[in-house]
Amino acid sequence: MTDQADAAGLPQPSARRLTTRETAERLGVKPETVYAYVSRGQLSSNRAAGGRGSTFDAAEVDALARRTGRRESTAPAGALSFPTGITLIGGDRYFFRGVDATELARRHAYEEVAEWLWTGELRPGIRFTAPADALAAARRAVGALPSHCGSTDRLRVAVVAAAAADPLRFDLSREAVLGGARSLIPTLVAALPAVTEGGGATPPGLARQLWPKLTGHPADEASLAVLNTALGLLIDHDLAASTLAARVAASARAHPYAVVSAGLGVLEGPLHGAASGLAHRMLSEVLERGGAAPVVADHLRGGRRVPGLGHRLYTGEDPRARVLFELLAEVPRAAPALAAARDVAATAARHTPLHANVDLALAVLSVSSGMAAEAGETLFAISRTAGWIAHALEEYEERPLRMRPSGQYTGPQPPQPLPTAGTAAVPQ
Structure with a gap:
């Protein structure tokens, strides 16, 4: 029988049979969709023992998942723990795609670490550049802010301006997202005002471009090495609060600029980036x-x-x-x-x-280095933008809106009378 199945090119029967619920979770769909696959001939089923429900061959389900781009989910819908191939933390160490993150940040420029996080490929010498239209829009928007605004205010406004200048921002294909990320990060840096006015061309490398935005002190090589390494180290740290917010936005299929905006909104808290x-x-x-x-x-x-x-x-x-x-x-x-x-x-x-x-x-x-107190937050925000994009790329491959927890209602028990002027809700 096995030889006949091989000859016919049919999936091999597996000892592992999945229930309808398990099949739906593995495919990332509703149970009703599983039976739609069966009716269209994309999936075969057997009646479960006792005649209650159906079972499905695990190998056939996995093959369908590969064809449809679905991936097995190891956590129930709404859970705040889910698979990621970006960062692993354990044993007082952390790793980017399996590589020691501290060594990666010490040996490579920030842009190279970002590329590794996004693509799993090392691209020595890569540099990000800001497109003229996005940069002009971001600088105008940042320049219109009151003088008392901090760097995080400016970055949030710069992201919105850059998004408005990109008519293709709703393209969530991998290459489009990567292209936007490579232009957004240098746009954010270039949109920040310099601490002191200076002339000359902007030197290559994100750390060199960021330095005069943080301090008026001259940039020596040892200090630039610290800044570059800090940028690389802070790119990602698993599901920190801002990264979770970014993934929720990506789960709702928000475009990458909105994903970054979500991360920035959480980052400003005193228990996180600040x-x-x-x-x-x-x-x-x-x-x-x-x-x-x-x-x-x-x-x-x-x-x-x-x-x-x-x-x-x-x-x-x-x-x-x-x-x-x-x-x-x-x-x-x-x-x-x-x-x-x-x-x-x-x-x-x-x-x-x-x-x-x-x-x-x-x-x-x-x-x-004579920087303002908020300099660390600025550095954090610029760096972590690459991490938010990495998580967005992962989340765009998952089924949408999968992070939907249920609230535990603690308010007044219905039915309550309609409120009138001057009345208050029943205290709990």
């Missing part, structure tokens, strides 16, 4: 007061956590902080801020066993 600003202010105060002890004591006395310490995904030192501290040790002007950061970690360790995280390392860079 956390490095808190560490910057604390480190500045440590330098002013000549030691970490009084500053750490003030935080503890006020019931506040000490910024720049601890990460729920790492039991030891954040590997991103470790790499940046090693590179900052090669920057002479960073020595005082680096010593202050070590002092903070050592002082706080007497109270709680927390290690330095990447926010503290970014604070050392920003404080020692």
Whole structure:
């Protein structure tokens, strides 16, 4: 019988039979669609034992999934845990597509790390360029903002302006999304105003282009190496809050610019991208007061956590902080801020066993380079844009709107009378 099936080119029977529900989940469709496949001859079924329901051959289902572009889902609909081939975190290390992320960021330019994350291919020497129309629109929009606006405000506006300048933004094909990403990131950097006015052509490489947007200090090679590595290290960190928001937007088939906007909206929170600003202010105060002890004591006395310490995904030192501290040790002007950061970690360790995280390392860079407190957030936002795009590319290949959790209603039990002026809902 097996030989006859082979000769006829038919799928081999498998010992593994799937229920209708399992088949629907593997195909990423509703159970009704499974039976539609059967009626069209795309899938065969057998009556289940006892005559209740149908079963399906797993190999045949997988073959159909490959033809239709569906992929097996290992998590139920609405779950916040789902497959990703981008970043793995474990054992106080993290990896981009299986490669040690810290080594990748140390050895390659930001654009090369982004390409690896997007495509799984290393493209040495690749550089991103901003299209003239998008850049002009972004600069006009950013220039119209009030002077008190911060960099994240400017980036959000720049994304919207760049989207408006791209009439093909709704094309969600892989190549279109990649082309848009390669132009959006340099557009965001170029749309930011420089800290000090300067002439000359913009040098190649995103780190060199970003440096004058963050500080008026001259860019030495050691400092640029820190900035470039920081950009590479921060590209992705699994399903952080902003990345989850980006994936939800992509699940609704929002275009890539809207996906980035969703990520930026979450990033601004003080517990996410803005956390490095808190560490910057604390480190500045440590330098002013000549030691970490009084500053750490003030935080503890006020019931506040000490910024720049601890990460729920790492039991030891954040590997991103470790790499940046090693590179900052090669920057002479960073020595005082680096010593202050070590002092903070050592002082706080007497109270709680927390290690330095990447926010503290970014604070050392920003404080020692004469950057504003928000510089770390800006760096974070620019870098993570590539990660949001990577997750969008993955999500576009999944069935749409799969992340649909159900609310647990805790309001007044119906039926309630229609409200009238001056009445309030029943308190719970």
